[in-house]
Amino acid sequence: MILEFMRDDHRACDHLYTEAENALAAKKTESAKELFEAFSSATNHHFDMEEKELFITFEKRTGMIGGPTQMMRYEHQQLRSLLESLRLALEENRPTDFFGIGESMMIMLQQHNMKEEQMLYPMIDRTFGGDAELMIQTLKDMPL
Numbered sequence: 001m002i003l004e005f006m007r008d009d010h011r012a013c014d015h016l017y018t019e020a021e022n023a024l025a026a027k028k029t030e031s032a033k034e035l036f037e038a039f040s041s042a043t044n045h046h047f048d049m050e051e052k053e054l055f056i057t058f059e060k061r062t063g064m065i066g067g068p069t070q071m072m073r074y075e076h077q078q079l080r081s082l083l084e085s086l087r088l089a090l091e092e093n094r095p096t097d098f099f100g101i102g103e104s105m106m107i108m109l110q111q112h113n114m115k116e117e118q119m120l121y122p123m124i125d126r127t128f129g130g131d132a133e134l135m136i137q138t139l140k141d142m143p144l
Contacts (some may be wrong), residue, residue, distance in 0.1 A: 001125055001128075001132040001133065001136065002054070002121055002124050002125050002128065002132050002135060002136060003117060003121035003122060003124075003125055005136050005139070006046075006049075006050075006054075006116065006117075006121055007113075007117050007121070009042075009046050009049075010046070010113045010116075010117070012042065013039060013042045013043050013046055014106075014109075016035060016038050016039035016042055017036075017039045017102070017106065019035045019039075020032050020035035020036040020038075020039055021099070021102060023035055024090075024095055024098060024099075029090075029093070032090065033090050033091075036086065036087065036090055040083050040086075040087065041144065043079070043083065044080070044083070045142070045144050047076045047079075047080070048142065049139045049142055050072065050076075051073060051076065052142070053135070053138055053139055053142065054124065054135065054139065055069040055072070055073070057128075057135065058123075058124050058127055058128075061127050061128070062127055068115070068119060068120045068123070069120070071115075072112070072115070072116065072120065075108070075112045078108065079105065079108060079109060079112065082101060082104065082105040082108070083105070085101050086098055086101050086102060086105065089101060
């Protein structure tokens with residue numbers, strides 16, 4: 001349940017990035033900037049859903065503080081840094097850098113998402129059991 005909700009959110013974020021990249025490749029710089037901001041905002045919102053609700057509740061229920069959630073938070077920090085580098089590349093009109101940084105970010109993001117989807121989210125679903133729907137509603141209600 002949580003797996004499906006969060007996986008769908010991963011896909012929605014990826015789609016926004018692809019749209020931003022396509023706009024920049026077509027030399028539609030302003031559109032690329034808007035789409036990138038939408039991607040960045042959606043990605044940060046996804047990280048916030050995990051860090052401010054999902055991971056905290058999971059850790060409280062399992063007592064598992066230093067495990068996979070800690071690694072995911074660390075990767076979120078790295079990804080946030082790459083998002084800032086991408087933003088700067090766009091602002092400074094450095095499309096080649098944007099594409100290079102973007103390629104690195106997407107590789108890291110895909111690996112990160114795979115760990116969550118194949119390992120962490122199934123653990124969370126098992127831990128939450130019948131409370132999964134309530135958590136999903138909490139996540140949906142979080143402000144952007």
